[in-house]
Amino acid sequence: MPDTDRNHRAVPLTDAIIDSWRRDDGFVISTDKARLDVAAVHGYLSACSYWAKGVPRAVVERAIAGTPLVFGVYEESTGRQVGFARVITDRATMAYLSDVFIVPDYQGRGLGTWLIETIVAHPELRGLRRWLLATADAHGLYARFGFTPLAQPDRWMERHFPDVYDDGAT
DSSP: OOOEEEEEEEOTTSSOEEEEEEETTSEEEEOOGGGOOHHHHHHHHHHTOSSSTTOOHHHHHHHHHHOSEEEEEEETTTOOEEEEEEEEEOSSSEEEEEEEEEOGGGTTSSHHHHHHHHHHTOGGGTTOSEEEOOOSSOHHHHHTTTOOSOSOGGGOOOOOOTTTTTTTOO
């Protein structure tokens, strides 16, 4: 695994800490919401993802604003955002990992593995009782970090509105 450095800087007027990690091959992960390329995140989620196809940009913006921890992956030399993930959490008992992606041109470089490794090791997420996520195609990746199928799926329920973006109810 490449060497990484971790840097912190306080964000004025909030309780948030912006973290960043660098790999020796020129990639950076940052939790700085101001650095996100929201157009790129929306573009991927709305056009390329299977879980948020057609999501309006306003919904993506609201989701980012309401999420305590977001992680962007960037190519340092160009500044291009090449990956993303959100962690919806109370920072005490549970976290839901959502909207994880690496753009196709950058897949196969270990960036997805590095992103998940960085997220699950984040200091604000240590000691949580439960982590949740949903995936159709990355079970092997998440299993390497301790994720398993629900032990008792009969105890879980959901409210799911798959066509919500089609009816203008955003």
